[in-house]
Amino acid sequence: MSSENSSNSSLNTFEARDTLKVGDNSYEIYRLDAVAGTEKLPYSLKVLAENLLRTEDGANITKDHINAIANWDPSADPSIEIQFTPARVIMQDFTGVPCIVDLATMREAVGDLGGNPDQVNPLAPAELVIDHSVIIDVFGSADAFERNVEIEYSRNGERYQFLRWGQGAFDDFKVVPPGTGIVHQVNIEYLARVTMVRDGVAYPDTCVGTDSHTTMVNGLGVLGWGVGGIEAEAAMLGQPVSMLIPRVVGFKLSGEIQPGVTATDVVLTVTEMLRKHGVVGKFVEFYGNGVAEVPLANRATLGNMSPEFGSTAAIFPIDDVTIDYLRLTGRSDEELALVEAYAKAQGMWHNPEHEATYSEYLELDLSTVVPSIAGPKRPQDRIELSDAKSAFRKDIHNYVENGNPAPQTKLDEAVEESFPASDPAVLSFADNGSEPLHSAAAGAEGRPTKPVNVSVEDRGQFVLDHGAVAIASITSCTNTSNPSVMLGAALLARNAVEKGLTAKPWVKTSMAPGSQVVSDYYDKAGLWPYLEKLGFYLVGYGCTTCIGNSGPLLEEISKAINDNDLTVTAVLSGNRNFEGRISPDVKMNYLASPPLVIAYALAGTMDFDFETDPLGKDTDGNDVFLKDIWPSSKDISDTIASAINQEMFKKNYADVFKGDERWQNLPTPSGKTFEWDANSTYVRKPPYFDGMPAEPQPVSDITGARVLALLGDSVTTDHISPAGNIKAGTPAAQYLDSNGVDKKDYNSYGSRRGNHEVMIRGTFANIRLRNQLLDDVSGGYTRDFTQPDGPQEFIYDAAQNYAAQNIPLVVLGGKEYGSGSSRDWAAKGTSLLGVRAVITESFERIHRSNLIGMGVIPLQFPAGESAASLKLDGTEVFDITGIEELNNGKTPKTVHVTATKSDGSAVEFDAVVRIDTPGEADYYRNGGILQYVLRNMLRTG
Structure with missing residues (x-):
């Protein structure tokens, strides 16, 4: 407990x-x-x-x-x-696997040091939902879901066996198997307690999660946000999360949503407003009379998008709407009574007449929101639907000029997300009854055009052009939790089919709901056949297109796009549309509500005005416009009332941890400690505790250190942490080659996070990293000063050479070092490469904390100074003295740095020690947070 x-x-x-x-x-x-x-x-x-x-x-x-x-x-x-101190921890499978790897390793270390391995258990409830591994390989057919899950198991069997072992081996750790739902939707529908009870104490449910969209649970009044794996592990092991008391932005809601406007439109409007206002590092809190008018699913949608507008959390208070949702989703009467009584006793029940004091204020009249999309590369770039065609025509010139590729634009820093390897051989598609020849060019005047004839078996011949919608996907946690938009989409599909409309044959259509309950209410409402007629077959329950798991396009379409450098588009109902993220074949990506995703599949191009351009003709030859098939608010609300009930939730979550036959039949190791497979390239025992004594050794000053990387301003954790595809020829690929892994099976860094050997080799390997030790070189390279003249080497290879000669390493950086997502491997990889200190002008808070958690000391240049102002070029040898003061139980304010150049001259300065709390000092003295926790376990027995 x-x-x-x-x-x-x-x-x-x-x-x-x-x-x-x-x-x-x-x-x-x-x-x-x-x-x-x-x-x-x-x-x-x-x-x-x-x-x-x-x-x-x-x-x-x-x-x-x-x-x-x-x-x-x-x-x-x-x-x-x-x-x-969060009440619980929630994880998804990409980010959760390393957490469980570390706990498994800690168990062995406790045993090796004479302790009881059973001591190593989560001290706060930890739940992991496997939702990030399904890829849309198969689509457009009735067996798409089954076949995608089958492929998912074949790709990820090793990881799943390991997680199944963990579910049996650890107390207070549960795994929701593949094919169940998206982590954040499972959280709001089942896992969230709202009011926790433990050891007879009632207190607010709070959580941290290893996924940035953990904030979806804010819609239930549960305070929580995304953290890196190191923080999540610490929270699981009873360690608090360090944070600053934040500023709180009060966001007043008034008015009511107008007919034809969806929750997606509201959230895109709010995202634009808050991103413009500036809420990074702040809490956002919704209040006012309009709160009562916002259904819980819409609240969850708003909470979900918190990372897109940059806030730590975006929360709604508890009220009758919360209680009604908890009742609908099958929570017990006892739970409902406690949530209400506790909230009222603590002054946490929403009272629109009582306004708290906020740091900053914004207001939105919901009646002013209009249908919108966002794109082509950022969630905050909202476009009113009525302006979508003209905005597309303006934006296309950034990608194409007169039919030819435009000069390369600077890509968004957030693009380095995963494109997991997919096997085109498993693609499937169905004949959608399309006409022999379609065109993706809807009136080409006023924009670049490059029509290409394409022929696809079972789909006929058609013309592909710039702006063609290549992917239309109802996907991601943001909207697939929301019955109003999910049923709105299905009703629009029904109306379209009844008018005789079809999706265009070049569109890869997919439906990936957030939970199995969605399939149940589609069944009950009789709407699946209409969705399927338009190609929106069930492809999986998981994060698909939104995280780059869109899978390959049809081979002929992909070839036409790449051979002719066509700028095609994707439309998805998700929260992320950064350049390069959705599909390597697609340059422009747009976020839209689920009904609009279907509308764009019918239109087939972004060069489309729904007010003036017909989607097709009905059986009588009349033009059909979007307004002719858009379902009424009454139609949607009546369908919700008749198609959704509490029993659906109770049935789907009755055995949620049990899994299907595939899960149950996985050959799974037993025992309290894990039997590591020496041949595994997915799950390896990390070296954090190798040779660790029961009592910490005194910390030491750093002498004779070399610079691994000299970096500039705004180096993000995306630059440092391994992400995306594993590219041939890189150290990670060389490792996999040497272990007999074929190139087609490299998979992504995300899927191999449980193997430190792969992850170390991918640290500081981002293709956009600019190490100023080298002239005009991008990527994971440095100079290796163990060799004469310091030749260029991969950072990993150089680090290995330094380690062989016992030479410690430092990294020099500029302002805002480590900003972006709180990626644990940004700190883990840094430490495992042999870096002992990072010296910068300023740190992002979470990465600074994570470095300490991995035994790396964060230091800052004196105020106003930098590597450039001190004339450091990275060729120096560094000595850092004063660290040993920490052995006396005190944290020094500064340490002395001497950087000796090759000619014997030296640069000296006092660096500010950024160990900011007593707890952080304890972590550093122990060599890291996991070592600290482990030794505490040994002491307390």
């Missing part, structure tokens, strides 16, 4: 401990009204205040921290660091 969540762990300085009676049950709670000032706090900060009250220990969490949050100054910039 979790010690941090038991009543005995709190000093209870404010005498806040009390009893809450709900029906026949009594719960221990920590009352917020025991602390003056908390009544005026925003909902989200009340959750944090309760968290501190309940976990007060006098060291990392003190009465001063509690007073600081009670006396929160909305206008101040964040400066006070607090330790937040």
